[in-house]
Amino acid sequence: MASLAFSATGTNVFPSYMTVSDSPRHARVGCTSAKADLKKKGKTRDLTITNVATELRPLVSPPAKEVAGEGKLVAWTSIQQERWEGELVVEGEIPQWLNGTYLRNGPGLWHLGDYNFRHLFDGYATLVRLHFENGRLVMGHRQIESEAYKAAKKSNKLCYREFSEVPKHDNFLSYIGDLANLFSGASLTDNANTGVVKLGDGRVVCLTETIKGSIVVDPDTLDTLGKFDYSDSLGGLIHSAHPIVTDKEFFTLLPDLVNPGYLVVKMEPGTNERKVIGRVSCRGGPSPGWVHSFPITEHYIIVPEMPLRYCAQNLLKAEPTPLYKFEWHPDSKGFIHVMCKASGNIVASVEVPLFVTFHFINAYEEKDEDGRVTAIIADCCEHNSDTTILDKLRLENLRSYSGDDVLPDARVGRFIIPFNGSPNGKLVAALNPDEHGRGMDMCSINPAFLGKKYRYAYACGAERPCNFPNTLTKLDLFEGKAKNWYDEGAVPSEPFFVARPGATEEDDGVVISMISDKNGEGYALILDGSSFEEIARAKFPYGLPYGLHGCWVPKK
Numbered sequence: 063m064a065s066l067a068f069s070a071t072g073t074n075v076f077p078s079y080m081t082v083s084d085s086p087r088h089a090r091v092g093c094t095s096a097k098a099d100l101k102k103k104g105k106t107r108d109l110t111i112t113n114v115a116t117e118l119r120p121l122v123s124p125p126a127k128e129v130a131g132e133g134k135l136v137a138w139t140s141i142q143q144e145r146w147e148g149e150l151v152v153e154g155e156i157p158q159w160l161n162g163t164y165l166r167n168g169p170g171l172w173h174l175g176d177y178n179f180r181h182l183f184d185g186y187a188t189l190v191r192l193h194f195e196n197g198r199l200v201m202g203h204r205q206i207e208s209e210a211y212k213a214a215k216k217s218n219k220l221c222y223r224e225f226s227e228v229p230k231h232d233n234f235l236s237y238i239g240d241l242a243n244l245f246s247g248a249s250l251t252d253n254a255n256t257g258v259v260k261l262g263d264g265r266v267v268c269l270t271e272t273i274k275g276s277i278v279v280d281p282d283t284l285d286t287l288g289k290f291d292y293s294d295s296l297g298g299l300i301h302s303a304h305p306i307v308t309d310k311e312f313f314t315l316l317p318d319l320v321n322p323g324y325l326v327v328k329m330e331p332g333t334n335e336r337k338v339i340g341r342v343s344c345r346g347g348p349s350p351g352w353v354h355s356f357p358i359t360e361h362y363i364i365v366p367e368m369p370l371r372y373c374a375q376n377l378l379k380a381e382p383t384p385l386y387k388f389e390w391h392p393d394s395k396g397f398i399h400v401m402c403k404a405s406g407n408i409v410a411s412v413e414v415p416l417f418v419t420f421h422f423i424n425a426y427e428e429k430d431e432d433g434r435v436t437a438i439i440a441d442c443c444e445h446n447s448d449t450t451i452l453d454k455l456r457l458e459n460l461r462s463y464s465g466d467d468v469l470p471d472a473r474v475g476r477f478i479i480p481f482n483g484s485p486n487g488k489l490v491a492a493l494n495p496d497e498h499g500r501g502m503d504m505c506s507i508n509p510a511f512l513g514k515k516y517r518y519a520y521a522c523g524a525e526r527p528c529n530f531p532n533t534l535t536k537l538d539l540f541e542g543k544a545k546n547w548y549d550e551g552a553v554p555s556e557p558f559f560v561a562r563p564g565a566t567e568e569d570d571g572v573v574i575s576m577i578s579d580k581n582g583e584g585y586a587l588i589l590d591g592s593s594f595e596e597i598a599r600a601k602f603p604y605g606l607p608y609g610l611h612g613c614w615v616p617k618k
């Protein structure tokens with residue numbers, strides 16, 4: 063199957079095909095037949111074919127109903143083909159200063175032959191690239207060649223344990239073997255489908271929650287370069303899907319399921335060696351809380367202990383439980399621990415109200431007039447301590463939207479962690495959740511404000527009724543106001559903020575998102591970070607599946 067990018071006649075200022083496809087990786091597709099193809103679909107009227115499709119290796123053929131089709135939202139359907147690259151026609155104007163690449167990772171292939179995966183988080187990783195240069199935009203996407211993906215493609219069956227999927231066993235012996243492999247980590251997936259980060263030394267790594275699922279990619283070609291091997295002997299099988307990464311720092315948390323707690327580690331740019339800063343022992347039981355992400359401040363690492371905890375029994379089960387590998391333990395309570403980056407000492411550890419979050423937004427230190435830290439403020443996308451959001455992210459639920467308002471409420475949960483020895487912290491809403499339709503997830507901030515007092519965050523909110531966050535929202539946390547962008551029936555991905563070089567205002571920059579629209583199509587959207595108005599969009603050759611998290615790789 064071939065596919066094309068196209069441009070509206072009259073607005074296209076680019077050559078008739080793009081040199082991005084000149085390498086042997088790309089095979090040109092005859093324009094005549096491709097044009098004829100489009101003509102059949104009634105699309106050639108005002109379109110000029112400008113780009114070429116890449117060489118296509120066949121995907122495991124999906125059942126018709128789950129393949130991205132025309133005419134309806136394709137956010138929850140598998141990617142149409144393994145890879146594509148081409149220049150897009152831009153409507154509006156991309157700022158000339160925006161030079162670099164936005165990479166977005168996410169689970170984009172949710173079936174093997176006739177077998178459909180259950181959960182959004184199970185899909186094989188699809189990496190999408192938006193390369194901006196002098197107002198022009200080249201898009202590419204490609205599957206990450208993890209061992210899990212390659213094995214599934216080769217044998218047409220699931221070979222590794224994914225978020226909710228477990229390989230089927232032919233007999234009892236192979237079941238026992240799989241359990242042994244679970245403890246060694248051999249049967250865990252390396253499907254790096256959650257996020258992508260640029261390390262301080264320039265390497266680009268795709269990540270998931272299994273440590274073995276750390277995969278180095280080339281941001282220009284999207285080639286899978288190989289496994290990121292941690293050279294230390296810390297061991298462990300899982301880590302936070304979202305390390306904190308800056309040009310100088312890399313921090314992450316390694317949950318300890320045997321002796322419930324978290325190792326807090328850092329890794330210097332240019333090395334593969336994680337070094338222990340300190341350890342947090344859990345205050346509740348029976349195991350550590352799920353830690354998908356965590357925040358830092360200038361001097362501290364904030365370790366959340368969520369009452370939604372890893373569950374060893376559920377890990378062993380072949381069939382998914384309502385909360386997958388986790389269990390809700392309200393009796394075990396929720397805690398926030400604060401560790402000093404420099405010494406590894408725990409400087410505060412407070413009980414907080416029950417909470418459920420995937421994503422922390424940011425954190426900062428509150429100081430008195432003498433500059434002494436009096437409290438830590440830590441903000442997250444908080445699901446009103448309701449775990450049902452995990453079930454809402456099952457593909458069956460995402461695909462069967464009936465028009466009812468079924469997305470559970472969420473808010474910007476603000477933890478206030480006092481430094482006065484008090485045993486309790488507070489959890490409040492940082493702004494009235496009605497400002498963003500009581501939907502809240504997939505956040506970003508201006509990275510220059512990481513760990514510092516900040517005013518703005520960008521996230522997905524809700525225009526109800528809906529079954530998934532369907533707006534882009536700019537949150538003003540000083541004023542308690544939100545400004546929302548909405549395209550009826552569309553699903554936008556994470557709004558990602560890129561600051562204008564030399565900017566002095568926090569919101570001086572652009573916000574990039576990728577939209578799956580109600581007609582089965584998709585486009586890249588660029589909003590002004592300050593006004594939150596659209597400044598440009600560029601249509602994709604076909605709609606892309608929903609994606610999770612991205613990073614910015616500035617032009618060298």
Ligand SMILES: CC(=O)/C=C/C=C(C)/C=C/C1=C(C)CCCC1(C)C
Pocket residue numbers: 169182183184223224225250251255256270271272300303377387
């Ligand atoms: C996509 C996303 O946000 C989360 C992905 C999480 C994954 C793949 C978790 C995998 C796991 C296993 C395969 C077994 C061990 C527990 C756990 C880390 C949940």
Ligand SMILES: CC(/C=C/C=O)=C\C=C\C=O
Pocket residue numbers: 256420451472501502503504530531610
């Ligand atoms: C997409 C999502 C939650 C949406 C809820 O409103 C969570 C994604 C988590 C992993 O990155």
Ligand SMILES: [Fe+2]
Pocket residue numbers: 256303304354420421610611
């Ligand atoms: Fe995430």
